[in-house]
Amino acid sequence: xxxxxxxxxSGCVGETVTIQGWVTTTRSSxxxxxxxIRDGTGLLQCVLVKSQVAEEVWDRFQGLTQETSVAVxxxxxxxxxxxxxxxxxxxxxxxxxxxxxxxxxxxxxGTAFLHEHxxxxxxxxxxVAIARVRHEVVQAIRDFLYERGFVCVxxxxxxxxxxxxxxxxxxxxxxxxxxxxLAQTGQLYGEAAAAALGxxxxxxxxxxxxxxxxxxxxxxxxxxxxxxxxxxxxGNMELQEQFISYIVARALDRRAEELKELxxxxxxxxxxxxxxxxxxxxxxxxxxxxxxxxxxxxxxxGGDEETVLASRYDRPVFVYNYxxxxxxxxxxxxxxxxxxxxxxxxLAPEGYGEIIxxxxxEDDYDRLLAxxxxxxxxxxxxxxxxxxxxxxxxxHSGFGLGVERTVAWICGIPHIRExxxxxxxxxxxxx
Amino acid sequence: xxxxxxxxxSGCVGETVTIQGWVTTTRSSxxxxxxxIRDGTGLLQCVLVKSQVAEEVWDRFQGLTQETSVAVxxxxxxxxxxxxxxxxxxxxxxxxxxxxxxxxxxxxxGTAFLHEHxxxxxxxxxxVAIARVRHEVVQAIRDFLYERGFVCVxxxxxxxxxxxxxxxxxxxxxxxxxxxxLAQTGQLYGEAAAAALGxxxxxxxxxxxxxxxxxxxxxxxxxxxxxxxxxxxxGNMELQEQFISYIVARALDRRAEELKELxxxxxxxxxxxxxxxxxxxxxxxxxxxxxxxxxxxxxxxGGDEETVLASRYDRPVFVYNYxxxxxxxxxxxxxxxxxxxxxxxxLAPEGYGEIIxxxxxEDDYDRLLAxxxxxxxxxxxxxxxxxxxxxxxxxHSGFGLGVERTVAWICGIPHIRExxxxxxxxxxxxx
Numbered sequence: 001x002x003x004x005x006x007x008x009x010s011g012c013v014g015e016t017v018t019i020q021g022w023v024t025t026t027r028s029s030x031x032x033x034x035x036x037i038r039d040g041t042g043l044l045q046c047v048l049v050k051s052q053v054a055e056e057v058w059d060r061f062q063g064l065t066q067e068t069s070v071a072v073x074x075x076x077x078x079x080x081x082x083x084x085x086x087x088x089x090x091x092x093x094x095x096x097x098x099x100x101x102x103x104x105x106x107x108x109x110g111t112a113f114l115h116e117h118x119x120x121x122x123x124x125x126x127x128v129a130i131a132r133v134r135h136e137v138v139q140a141i142r143d144f145l146y147e148r149g150f151v152c153v154x155x156x157x158x159x160x161x162x163x164x165x166x167x168x169x170x171x172x173x174x175x176x177x178x179x180x181x182l183a184q185t186g187q188l189y190g191e192a193a194a195a196a197l198g199x200x201x202x203x204x205x206x207x208x209x210x211x212x213x214x215x216x217x218x219x220x221x222x223x224x225x226x227x228x229x230x231x232x233x234x235g236n237m238e239l240q241e242q243f244i245s246y247i248v249a250r251a252l253d254r255r256a257e258e259l260k261e262l263x264x265x266x267x268x269x270x271x272x273x274x275x276x277x278x279x280x281x282x283x284x285x286x287x288x289x290x291x292x293x294x295x296x297x298x299x300x301x302g303g304d305e306e307t308v309l310a311s312r313y314d315r316p317v318f319v320y321n322y323x324x325x326x327x328x329x330x331x332x333x334x335x336x337x338x339x340x341x342x343x344x345x346x347l348a349p350e351g352y353g354e355i356i357x358x359x360x361x362e363d364d365y366d367r368l369l370a371x372x373x374x375x376x377x378x379x380x381x382x383x384x385x386x387x388x389x390x391x392x393x394x395x396h397s398g399f400g401l402g403v404e405r406t407v408a409w410i411c412g413i414p415h416i417r418e419x420x421x422x423x424x425x426x427x428x429x430x431x
Numbered sequence: 432x433x434x435x436x437x438x439x440x441s442g443c444v445g446e447t448v449t450i451q452g453w454v455t456t457t458r459s460s461x462x463x464x465x466x467x468i469r470d471g472t473g474l475l476q477c478v479l480v481k482s483q484v485a486e487e488v489w490d491r492f493q494g495l496t497q498e499t500s501v502a503v504x505x506x507x508x509x510x511x512x513x514x515x516x517x518x519x520x521x522x523x524x525x526x527x528x529x530x531x532x533x534x535x536x537x538x539x540x541g542t543a544f545l546h547e548h549x550x551x552x553x554x555x556x557x558x559v560a561i562a563r564v565r566h567e568v569v570q571a572i573r574d575f576l577y578e579r580g581f582v583c584v585x586x587x588x589x590x591x592x593x594x595x596x597x598x599x600x601x602x603x604x605x606x607x608x609x610x611x612x613l614a615q616t617g618q619l620y621g622e623a624a625a626a627a628l629g630x631x632x633x634x635x636x637x638x639x640x641x642x643x644x645x646x647x648x649x650x651x652x653x654x655x656x657x658x659x660x661x662x663x664x665x666g667n668m669e670l671q672e673q674f675i676s677y678i679v680a681r682a683l684d685r686r687a688e689e690l691k692e693l694x695x696x697x698x699x700x701x702x703x704x705x706x707x708x709x710x711x712x713x714x715x716x717x718x719x720x721x722x723x724x725x726x727x728x729x730x731x732x733g734g735d736e737e738t739v740l741a742s743r744y745d746r747p748v749f750v751y752n753y754x755x756x757x758x759x760x761x762x763x764x765x766x767x768x769x770x771x772x773x774x775x776x777x778l779a780p781e782g783y784g785e786i787i788x789x790x791x792x793e794d795d796y797d798r799l800l801a802x803x804x805x806x807x808x809x810x811x812x813x814x815x816x817x818x819x820x821x822x823x824x825x826x827h828s829g830f831g832l833g834v835e836r837t838v839a840w841i842c843g844i845p846h847i848r849e850x851x852x853x854x855x856x857x858x859x860x861x862x
Contacts, residue, residue, distance in 0.1 A: 005629065007580065020661045022626070022823045040629020040660060041580060069823035097794075097824030119623035119815045120822060128627055135582045142573050149438065149472060151566045154834075156853045157588070157613075157636050158601075158651050160860050170589075170603045172613070175642075175857045182588075182603070182613075189550075189853055192862070195453070196553040197562060198436065198471020205588050205635060211606075220589050229471060230451045363528075384550045384862035391551060392453045392500035393528030403585075422587045422620055426606045429591050431623070431815035 007041030009086045012076045019044060019088065020096070022123070023068045025106075026061075033061055035090075036083065037072060038123075043083040046072050046090040057093050067099035067123070118422060119431045129258035130418055133251055134407045140250040141224050141401075144243055145201050150226060153193040155186030155202040161381045168209045170219075182207035187398060188330070188385050190227035191361060194396055195388055201226040211426055215415040216303065216353060218404060220424040227398035233332075233342035233360040236397035237318050240346055240356055241274035243401070244316060248272040251410050264412040268350060271314040278318045281340065284309055300326050301345075303353050310347040316355070320344040329371040331359040344399075352409035358399025365389035438472030440517045443507045450475060450519065451527070453554070454499045456537075457492075464492055466521075467514065468503060469554075474514040477503050477521040488524050498530035498554070549853060550862045560689035561849055564682055565838045571681040572655050572832075575674055576632050581657060584624040586617030586633040592812045599640045601650075613638035618829060619761070619816050621658035622792060625827055626819055632657040642857055646846040647734065647784055649835060651855040658829035664763075664773035664791040667828035668749050671777055671787055672705035674832070675747060679703040682841050695843040699781060702745040709749045712771065715740055731757050732776075734784050741778040747786070751775040760802040762790040775830075783840035789830025796820035 004017040021039030028034070033048040050058050064070070073092030078085065103117050104124060114121045121127055145152070158172070158180040174180035186202035193200040203224040210217060228239065248269050251259070259266055279287075285297050288305055295305070301319065310317055321340040324333065331341035346356035362368045368389055372379050379386070407419040417423040422431060435448040452470030459465070464479040481489050495501070504523030509516065534548050535555060545552045552558055576583070589603070589611040605611035617633035624631040634655040641648060659670065679700050682690070690697055710718075716728050719736055726736070732750065741748055752771040755764065762772035777787035793799045799820055803810050810817070838850040848854040853862060 005580075020825070022825075040582075040625070040627060067823040069825045096826075097820070097822075099822040102822050117815075119620075119818060122624060122627040131582060131584060131624070131628055135584070138583050138585075139573060139577050142570060146570050149436075151471075151562060152569050153562060153566075153852050154569075154636070154653055156651060156855055158638070158855050158860060160862075170605075170611075172601045172603045174601075174860055175640075177858070177860050180601075180860055189862075192550040193553060193562070193852055194471070196471060196559055205585070207589070209606075220587060222585055384548075387550060389528070391528075391530040391533050392498040394451070394453075394500045395527075421584050421624055424587055424589050427608070429589060429605055429608050429611055431591075431620075 005041040006037070006039045006044045006084060009042075009044070009076055009084070013078050013086070014076065016073065016075050016091070017088075018071050018073045018092070020071045021069070023064045023066060023070060023099075025066070026064050028062065033058070035061070035064060035072075037070065040128075045079070045082040045087040046074065047087055048090040053091055057091070060093050060095060061090075064095075065099050065102065066105065067102040067120075068095060069097040069099070070095055115417070115423070115428060116430070122421060125261055127418070129261040130407070130411050130413065131421065132258045133255050133262075133411050134403070134419060136251050136255045137247055137403065137407055137410065140247045141203065141243075141403075144246045145224075145226060148199070150199045150201050151193075151197045153190065153197065153200045153202055154204060155183065155189035155193075157183050157204065157207075159183050161378065170207050170209045184208055185223070185225065185400060187225050187227065187400065190225055190398060191388055191396060192384070194227040194229045194398070195392070195394065198230075199226070199228050213426060214303070215417075216405060218416060218420065218423055218425060221416075221420070222403040223400045224403065225398060225400040227396060229394050229396045231360075231397045232395055233320070233344065233397055236358050236360060236399060237276075237278065237320065237344055238274075240318075240344075240358060240399055240401075241276045241316075244276075244346070244356075244406075245272055245274045247406065248410060259411070262411050262413070264410075268314075269410065272316065276316050276318055276346070277313050278320060279309065281319055281322045284319050298323050298325065306347050306353045307351045310349050310351070310353070313349060316346050316348050318344045318346055327359070329375040329377065330361050330368070332362045333367065342397075346399075348405070348409045350409065350412075352405060355405045355409065356399050356401045358397065360395065360397040363389055363393045363395055365393065436472040437468070437470045437475045437515060440473075440475070440507055440515070444509050444517070445507065447504065447506050447522075448519075449502050449504045449523070451502045452500070454495045454497060454501060454530075456497070457495050459493065464489070466492070466495060466503075468501065471559075476510070476513040476518040477505065478518055479521045479524075484522055488522070491524050491526060492521075495526075496530050496533065497536065498533040498551075499526060500528040500530070501526055546848070546854070546859060547861070553852060556692055558849070560692040561838070561842050561844065562852065563689045564686050564693075564842050565834070565850060567682050567686045568678055568834065568838055568841065571678045572634065572674075572834075574681075575677045576655075576657060579630070581630040581632050582624075582628045584621065584628065584631045584633055585635060586614065586620035586624075588614050588635065588638075590614050592809065601638050601640045615639055616654070616656065616831060618656050618658065618831065621656055621829060622819055622827060623815070625658040625660045625829075626823070626825065630657070630659050644857060645734070646848075647836060649847060649851065649854055649856060652847075652851070653834040654831045655834065656829060656831045658827060660825050660827045662791075662828045663826055664751070664775065664828055667789050667791060667830060668707075668709065668751065668775055669705075671749075671775075671789060671830055671832075672707045672747075675707075675777070675787075675837075676703055676705045678837065679841060690842070693842050693844070695841075699745075700841065703747065707747050707749055707777070708744050709751060710740065712750055712753045715750050729754050729756065737778050737784045738782045741780050741782070741784070744780060747777050747779050749775045749777055758790070760806040760808065761792050761799070763793045764798065773828075777830075779836070779840045781840065781843070783836060786836045786840065787830050787832045789828065791826065791828040794820055794824045794826055796824065
């Protein structure tokens with residue numbers, strides 16, 4: 001059943017074709033009628049002149065409702081005023097599947113209602129645009145890393161007791177081996193792979209059983225985590241700024257139409273080019289205090305303060321070398337200031353906050369073991385991870401970029417739950 | 432800390448460079464010594480002439496052990512007999528990290544021992560080669576689909592009670608919403624996305640809590656699942672044969688070196704071009720019976736019989752239109768023979784068995800509901816899935832390709848557990 005797609009009509013002007021798709025809108029003057037059809041690859045206006053078609057076709061057309069699936073036949077005409085640039089002079093119309101009272105009408109709906117009908121809401125123009133931007137971001141991530149010789153290494157989701165934070169874990173019974181936990185990160189496995197392959201990345205879903213109900217949190221989200229042997233913290237930030245610049249440029253270049261559909265102010269994205277400004281944690285705290293924020297050296301920087309810091313720049317900003325006490329056990333101690341670690345966050349502008357967390361990793365066996373013990377973790381579970389420091393230890397760094405936060409920022413949408421097809425939040429597991 | 436990679440030495444002949452990496456092997460004649468260094472991007476032979484280097488460098492060299500991490504400095508020379516085509520005239524040697532008694536020596540080890548040390552075993556030449564082939568397969572999958580306008584839609588891992596088989600599910604407690612289950616497939620979500628975007632794919636880890644202990648089973652494995660609106664079962668098989676041919680050709684083209692390392696007979700892969708032979712289930716059973724196999728129409732075709740069928744061809748073979756009773760509820764009934772469904776498996780040659788399962792989906796609301804009830808599933812949990820047949824139903828088809836099985840076949844390795852970095856089997860959750 002080969003068929004012509006709306007997205008591929010440019011070579012069909014003057015030809016008579018059949019298109020299969022769904023009705024989005026219809027209007028009729030009594031003599032001329034219009035329908036906009038979508039098929040996932042684009043939108044196509046169909047024009048029907050009563051005097052030129054069989055009466056049964058005209059009558060059938062009057063019965064079309066939103067999301068009825070149809071096969072429309074007619075001649076393709078160039079029409080610059082139409083969405084997509086073409087229109088169809090409709091001569092034949094077949095109804096494939098009816099659609100009575102489609103729940104998502106063009107009127108406003110509440111958020112809960114829309115999410116309850118997410119499987120149908122996905123068909124709306126805005127949601128289609130977001131999905132295509134996300135798709136471009138995902139492929140851009142893969143292409144950037146592939147072209148630079150990074151090897152994709154898929155790290156496990158089901159893991160023993162190992163990860164970033166002891167709390168916030170989803171667990172499942174694993175045959176006779178007790179509990180398995182859903183990975184919060186692939187990084188530790190990525191470090192093992194970096195010793196084998198030099199430059200690697202993992203890219204998959206990650207899980208946090210967090211009770212956070214903010215517009216920046218999901219319980220299941222996708223994260224890409226590059227890990228590079230022989231790279232230090234400075235080089236890590238250089239890699240990150242090149243990475244983000246590439247992703248944004250690619251979205252601007254190839255998804256201009258979708259960003260327009262989303263009414264995104266793309267001038268705010270065009271300034272996102274490397275290098276990005278860099279601010280030490282210590283300087284960031286000093287600035288925030290000078291602006292009247294009530295926090296002292298050692299405190300974490302919250303979402304609101306991130307927005308304050310990021311709003312000073314026209315591109316993302318790095319905040320680097322956080323206090324050791326508020327960061328993960330595997331981050332390398334800063335030799336110039338042992339109160340801190342060689343870490344960095346990358347904050348997106350326009351209030352989108354942290355999109356990357358990265359660090360140079362602790363490569364000294366004894367220090368790492370001490371940190372594991374200090375953090376109350378079980379050294380036995382980390383035996384294999386410690387082995388990486390026992391057999392030819394190596395300087396290495398990496399980071400994790402959250403896909404939904406990045407997509408939300410690029411699309412300019414307020415909540416990351418629209419940046420994934422079927423979001424998982426603490427109160428949402430359906431559809 | 433910028434550094435030169437072994438994989439990037441072609442432009443450095445005659446220059447003095449420093450390389451950071453790990454020692455794989457060393458040998459010494461007393462006057463001249465050799466070490467092969469790896470850094471993840473390639474192998475480099477280093478040559479050391481005692482009379483030409485400082486005594487301390489010579490002495491330090493004698494202490495090198497397998498997997499010691501080092502920085503080696505010297506002049507790059509073209510040397511066709513060396514692995515990679517270059518060698519380093521070593522003048523400087525710094526030991527970065529010692530490696531005492533690295534567990535994986537060049538001697539033979541047992542399977543259990545190797546898997547227990549998977550984090551270190553990954554560094555061996557064969558495992559590096561497999562990882563790079565897998566990486567190429569993953570990128571080839573993405574590129575094939577991207578170039579053809581498929582939109583990547585990441586479907587959820589955490590799901591309500593919905594999936595392929597009621598048993599074999601991993602479950603986890605999900606806040607106040609009861610149990611969530613780890614997805615066995617993203618297909619059902621993919622169908623909703625296909626109605627929005629036309630051609631989509633999901634590609635992520637999938638989970639089966641199966642007690643199968645065969646060389647073809649993992650509890651966690653990666654699967655790519657394209658889903659296409661307005662595609663029928665025949666078109667689905669055409670898509671599959673183009674897809675597989677592309678992936679195999681890409682591996683042959685870009686990973687020739689790795690396939691050589693794996694001693695793969697690549698002539699067996701060169702014949703993998705579309706079209707593939709197609710055999711109905713009914714004909715397959717008749718053939719197997721004629722060959723003396725003891726099975727009747729209606730029985731499933733097991734792994735051994737798959738091998739018999741596939742061994743008749745020099746490329747994968749489709750077996751299509753299986754009995755309805757042994758296939759999933761969502762497959763479309765065959766209008767020409769209602770005992771069967773419009774499904775297909777794709778069997779790889781050389782005993783690798785099923786690498787794809789695909790089908791046209793049931794698009795009639797009433798028939799689908801009846802099947803859900805017949806299979807003892809809860810229609811309420813499938814309400815959103817049924818909605819896809821209620822609002823503008825559409826012919827559509829799709830399939831799932833297992834990454835590890837495909838990689839194992841292309842690499843010619845006997846067990847799929849080596850086709851993923853950290854395999855999960857019923858008795859293995861570590862490292």
